[in-house]
Amino acid sequence: MTALRKLAPRQALLEVSGVSKSYGGQVGCVDVSFAIYPGEVLGVVGESGSGKSTLLACLSGRLAPDAGAIVYDMNDRGPVDILSLSEPERRRLARTDWGIVHQNPRDGLRMDVSAGGNIGERPMAIGARHYGNLRTEAQDWLEKVEIDLARTDDKPRTFSGGMQQRLQIARNLVTKPRLVFMDEPTGGLDVSVQARLLDLLRGLVRELGIAAIIVTHDLAVVRLLADRLMVMQRGRVIEQGLTDQVLDDPHHPYTQLLASSVLQV
Amino acid sequence: MKRASTRPAQGYNFAYLDEQTKRIIRRTLLKALSIPGHQVPFGGREMPLAYGWGTGGIQVTASIIGPEDTLKVIDQGADDTTNAVSIRRFFEIVTGVATTERAEEANIIQTRHRIPETPLQEGQIIVYQVPQPEPLRKIEPRETETRKMHSYAEYGAMQVALYEDIARFGYIAKTYDYPTLVNARHLMSPSPIPKFDNPKMESSPAIQLFGAGREKRIYAVPPYTSVRSLDFDDHPFEVQKWEQCCALCGSTTSYLDEVITDDNGGHMFVCSDTDFCNTRQREQAQAGEADDSAPPTALAATEIPS
Amino acid sequence: MPARMNTSDIRLHARGLSKTFVLHTQGGVHIPVFDGIELKVASGECVCLHGPSGAGKSTLLRSLYANYKPDAGEIRVRHDGTMIDLLMVEPWEVVEIRRRTIGYVSQFLRVIPRVPTLDIVAEPAIVNGVASGEAHAAARTLLSRLRIPERLWSLAPATFSGGEQQRVNIARGFIVDYPVLLLDEPTASLDAANRQTVIELINEAKARGTAIFGIFHDEEVREAVADRLFEVGKQPLRKTRLSATAAEAAARCQPLLLRPVTTSITRRQRNTR
Ligand SMILES: Nc1ncnc2c1ncn2[C@@H]1O[C@H](COP(=O)(O)OP(=O)(O)OP(=O)(O)O)[C@@H](O)[C@H]1O
Ligand SMILES: [Mg+2]
Ligand SMILES: [Zn+2]
Numbered sequence: 001m002t003a004l005r006k007l008a009p010r011q012a013l014l015e016v017s018g019v020s021k022s023y024g025g026q027v028g029c030v031d032v033s034f035a036i037y038p039g040e041v042l043g044v045v046g047e048s049g050s051g052k053s054t055l056l057a058c059l060s061g062r063l064a065p066d067a068g069a070i071v072y073d074m075n076d077r078g079p080v081d082i083l084s085l086s087e088p089e090r091r092r093l094a095r096t097d098w099g100i101v102h103q104n105p106r107d108g109l110r111m112d113v114s115a116g117g118n119i120g121e122r123p124m125a126i127g128a129r130h131y132g133n134l135r136t137e138a139q140d141w142l143e144k145v146e147i148d149l150a151r152t153d154d155k156p157r158t159f160s161g162g163m164q165q166r167l168q169i170a171r172n173l174v175t176k177p178r179l180v181f182m183d184e185p186t187g188g189l190d191v192s193v194q195a196r197l198l199d200l201l202r203g204l205v206r207e208l209g210i211a212a213i214i215v216t217h218d219l220a221v222v223r224l225l226a227d228r229l230m231v232m233q234r235g236r237v238i239e240q241g242l243t244d245q246v247l248d249d250p251h252h253p254y255t256q257l258l259a260s261s262v263l264q265v
Numbered sequence: 266m267k268r269a270s271t272r273p274a275q276g277y278n279f280a281y282l283d284e285q286t287k288r289i290i291r292r293t294l295l296k297a298l299s300i301p302g303h304q305v306p307f308g309g310r311e312m313p314l315a316y317g318w319g320t321g322g323i324q325v326t327a328s329i330i331g332p333e334d335t336l337k338v339i340d341q342g343a344d345d346t347t348n349a350v351s352i353r354r355f356f357e358i359v360t361g362v363a364t365t366e367r368a369e370e371a372n373i374i375q376t377r378h379r380i381p382e383t384p385l386q387e388g389q390i391i392v393y394q395v396p397q398p399e400p401l402r403k404i405e406p407r408e409t410e411t412r413k414m415h416s417y418a419e420y421g422a423m424q425v426a427l428y429e430d431i432a433r434f435g436y437i438a439k440t441y442d443y444p445t446l447v448n449a450r451h452l453m454s455p456s457p458i459p460k461f462d463n464p465k466m467e468s469s470p471a472i473q474l475f476g477a478g479r480e481k482r483i484y485a486v487p488p489y490t491s492v493r494s495l496d497f498d499d500h501p502f503e504v505q506k507w508e509q510c511c512a513l514c515g516s517t518t519s520y521l522d523e524v525i526t527d528d529n530g531g532h533m534f535v536c537s538d539t540d541f542c543n544t545r546q547r548e549q550a551q552a553g554e555a556d557d558s559a560p561p562t563a564l565a566a567t568e569i570p571s
Numbered sequence: 572m573p574a575r576m577n578t579s580d581i582r583l584h585a586r587g588l589s590k591t592f593v594l595h596t597q598g599g600v601h602i603p604v605f606d607g608i609e610l611k612v613a614s615g616e617c618v619c620l621h622g623p624s625g626a627g628k629s630t631l632l633r634s635l636y637a638n639y640k641p642d643a644g645e646i647r648v649r650h651d652g653t654m655i656d657l658l659m660v661e662p663w664e665v666v667e668i669r670r671r672t673i674g675y676v677s678q679f680l681r682v683i684p685r686v687p688t689l690d691i692v693a694e695p696a697i698v699n700g701v702a703s704g705e706a707h708a709a710a711r712t713l714l715s716r717l718r719i720p721e722r723l724w725s726l727a728p729a730t731f732s733g734g735e736q737q738r739v740n741i742a743r744g745f746i747v748d749y750p751v752l753l754l755d756e757p758t759a760s761l762d763a764a765n766r767q768t769v770i771e772l773i774n775e776a777k778a779r780g781t782a783i784f785g786i787f788h789d790e791e792v793r794e795a796v797a798d799r800l801f802e803v804g805k806q807p808l809r810k811t812r813l814s815a816t817a818a819e820a821a822a823r824c825q826p827l828l829l830r831p832v833t834t835s836i837t838r839r840q841r842n843t844r
Pocket of ligand 3: 511516543
C-alpha cells in the first residue's frame with residue numbers, strides 16, 4: 001500500500017505554546033497550546049470566567065502571560081515571538097496586520113468621530129493622505145457592512161448596537177488584517193441582528209481569507225463561523241478539534257453538557 | 266528702544282526666579298531643543314500672575330534673559346494691550362533690561378497668539394505662551410496614551426481630526442493652533458497662533474521656545490528646522506486670505522483683524538501686528554513728505570480702538 | 572450485482588475502526604457501536620452500508636467524514652494522489668480534504684440562515700475555485716433536475732419542506748465532482764420522480780469514477796446503485812462496560828433519556844448472538 005504522508009507542511013500564522021496567566025491566586029488561563037493557519041477561524045467557548053478573554057488579551061499582546069510563547073508569522077519578518085517585540089512594534093502589528101473587535105463597541109470605536117473617520121483611522125495611521133480616496137474606501141466598507149452611506153458622517157453614538165458592531169468590523173478589516181481577534185462579537189445583540197452580523201462576518205472572513213479567533217459562549221456562533229473549536233474550562237483547554245467534531249461527538253463531560261444544552265434550546 | 270529707567274527692583278533675584286530654578290529650566294530647554302517638538306515636563310514655579318496669563322512663557326523668558334538683552338512682548342500681535350504691557354513692565358522691574366516694540370530690535374520676543382510679520386532672524390529667540398501643549402488631548406484624554414502616541418509617532422488620530430473637518434465643512438476648518446509635524450517626527454501644537462503664522466515656523470532662523478505654565482511642559486524648535494502643517498494631498502494646507510488690505514497701512518500680506526468702528530455695523534480690517542503696521546505707516550508718511558504724490562491712506566490718522 | 576472492484580484504485584480504506592460513545596452526562600454509560608471494522612471502496616464503486624436501525628450506519632459514515640472521532644483505527648483516503656490517514660492529520664488538513672476530496676450529503680440540511688438556496692448550492696464549487704457565474708449555472712441545472720421550483724432559488728431554505736431541503740442538500744453534494752462521496756439516506760423523503768433523479772445522479776457520478784459509500788433504506792434505490800453491501804452491526808463487539816454506578820444512573824434516567832440507547836444495545840446483543 002502507498003506510504004502514508006501528511007499534506008505539505010504549512011507555516012502556522014499563530015502558534016501558541018504553554019501560555020499561562022494568573023491574577024494573583026486567580027486562574028486566568030493554564031498551559032494553552034494551539035496553532036492557527038492562514039484563513040482558519042477558531043472558536044473559543046467556555047462558561048464565563050473560564051479564561052477566554054484572558055487568553056485573547058494575551059494572544060493579542062494586550063496582556064503579558066506568565067509563561068509560554070506566542071509566535072506570529074509576521075508579513076515582513078517571518079515567525080516572531082510577539083513577546084519579544086517592542087511595544088511600538090506590537091502596537092503597529094495590532095493596527096495593521098491584526099484586527100481586534102471588542103465585545104463593547106465603545107472600546108473599539110471612537111464615539112466622537114464620524115463613521116467615515118472611524119474607518120479611515122487605520123489607513124491614515126499607516127500614511128494614507130488622500131481625503132478623496134480615504135472617503136471612497138470608507139464608503140466601500142460601509143457598503144460591505146450594510147450601513148447606509150447617508151450615515152457616513154454620523155457619529156457612532158447615533159447608531160444601533162448592531163450598526164456599531166458592524167462599523168467596528170469595518171474599521172478593523174479596512175487594512176485587510178491577516179488575523180482578527182473577536183471577543184463576543186454578537187454579545188448584547190438581539191437574535192435577528194446577531195444572525196445578520198454572523199452572516200456578514202462569515203462572508204467577509206471567507207472573501208478576504210482572514211484568520212480569526214472568536215471568543216464566545218454562543219455555540220450557534222461557532223457552528224456558523226468557526227472551522228475549529230477550542231473548549232475551555234477553569235482556564236484549561238479541555239477539548240479541541242474541528243467544530244463539527246467537537247459539537248457532534250464531544251468527548252469531555254463538560255463539552256457533552258455544553259453540546260447537549262444547546263440541543264435542548 | 267527703551268532702557269528701563271530704574272535699576273532692577275530690590276528684594277528680587279534678577280528676572281524674579283532664583284538662579285537654581287533658572288538653571289533647571291535652561292537644562293529643560295536644552296533637552297527640548299535637542300528633541301525638536303517633544304514636550305519636556307518641568308517643575309513650574311509660582312509666578313506673580315495667575316495661570317492662563319502667560320506664566321509658562323514668562324518662566325522661559327526669565328530663565329534665558331540677561332542684562333544685555335532687548336525684550337519685546339506682544340499679545341495677539343499688539344505691544345500695547347494690557348497683558349503685553351503688564352508682562353513687559355514686569356520684566357522691566359525685575360531685570361532692568363531694554364524693551365522695544367520693534368521686532369527687528371529685539372533679541373527675545375515673548376508672544377501670545379502671533380508671530381511678528383517682520384521675518385525673524387538668526388540670533389533672535391521667540392518665546393510662545395502655551396495654554397495646552399498637547400495637540401492630541403482633544404482626541405485622547407489619557408496622558409499615558411498620548412505619551413505613547415508621541416513615543417511611537419502614532420499620529421493617525423490627529424489626521425482623523427482633520428478628516429472630520431473636511432467631512433463636516435468641506436475644508437479643514439481649523440484656523441488656529443493648527444497641528445504641525447516638527448523635524449518629520451514630533452506632532453506639535455504651535456500654540457494658538459493663527460494658521461496664517463504656521464509657515465513662518467518652517468525653517469525659521471530664530472530659536473523658538475514654548476512654555477506651558479499650568480501644564481508644566483516646555484518644548485522647542487531649533488533654528489532651520491522643518492515645521493510642516495498637517496494636511497491631505499487633495500486638501501493641501503492653506504493660510505487665511507483677505508479680500509481687503511489693511512485699512513491703515515494698505516498691507517496685502519499681513520494677518521488682518523476685523524475691528525468694529527461704531528455701533529452701526531461699521532468695521533474695518535487692520536494689521537494685527539501693530540509694530541508692522543505702525544512702521545509701514547511711518548515709512549509711508551516719510552515717503553509722503555519726500556514725495557507729495559504718494560497716496561495718502563484714508564484712515565491713517567484715525568485712532569485705532571484697542 | 573456487478574462487482575467491479577478494482578483493488579488498484581482504492582479511494583478510501585478504513586481499517587481497525589472502532590467507536591464507542593461514552594455519555595458522561597448520563598452516568599458514564601458506554602455505547603459500543605463498532606469495533607475493528609475494515610472496509611474499502613474503489614473508484615466507480617458504490618458500497619451500501621446496510622443494517623437495522625441503530626446498527627451504527629450513520630455513525631460509521633460520519634466517522635469516514637471525520638465528523639465523529641473513532642477511538643481506534645485508520646481511515647486512509649486518496650487525496651491528491653497520495654493515501655492520507657484522515658485520523659492523523661491536522662484539522663486544517665481535514666478541512667482541505669473535505670473541500671476537495673470527500674463530499675458528504677447528510678440526512679438533514681444544516682446551513683447558514685439568510686443565504687439564498689442558489690448560493691448554498693453553488694458554494695462548494697466556488698470554494699473549489701470555480702468562477703461564480705459557472706458555479707451558479709451548475710447550481711441552476713442541478714436544482715432544475717431535482718425539480719426545485721425556480722421561484723424558491725432566491726430564498727433561504729429554512730422554510731422549505733423536508734423533501735425540498737433534502738434535494739437542496741443533494742444538489743450541494745453533487746455540484747463538485749468529489750473523488751469520494753458519502754450519502755446518508757439521500758432519498759428518504761423523496762417522491763418516485765425525484766428518487767429516480769437521485770439514482771441518475773449517483774450513477775453518473777459512478778461513471779465518472781466517484782467512489783461512494785451510501786445508506787439506502789429504499790430497496791429500489793439500493794438495487795439501482797449499489798455494487799455490494801457492507802453489513803453494519805455484524806462485526807464482533809467488545810463487551811459493554813457499564814460501571815455499577817453508571818448502570819444505576821442509566822437505569823434511573825432510562826424512561827426519559829435512555830430508551831433508544833438501551834434498545835439499540837439489546838438489539839445489537841441479539842445480533843451478535
Ligand atoms: N453523537 C452521538 N452521541 C452519542 N451517541 C450516539 C451519537 N450518534 C449516534 N449515537 C448512538 O450510536 C448508535 C448508532 O446510531 P446511528 O445513528 O449510527 O445508527 P444508524 O444505523 O444510522 O440508524 P438509523 O438506521 O436509524 O439511521 C445509537 O445507539 C445511537 O444512539
Ligand atoms: Mg442513520
Ligand atoms: Zn497695517
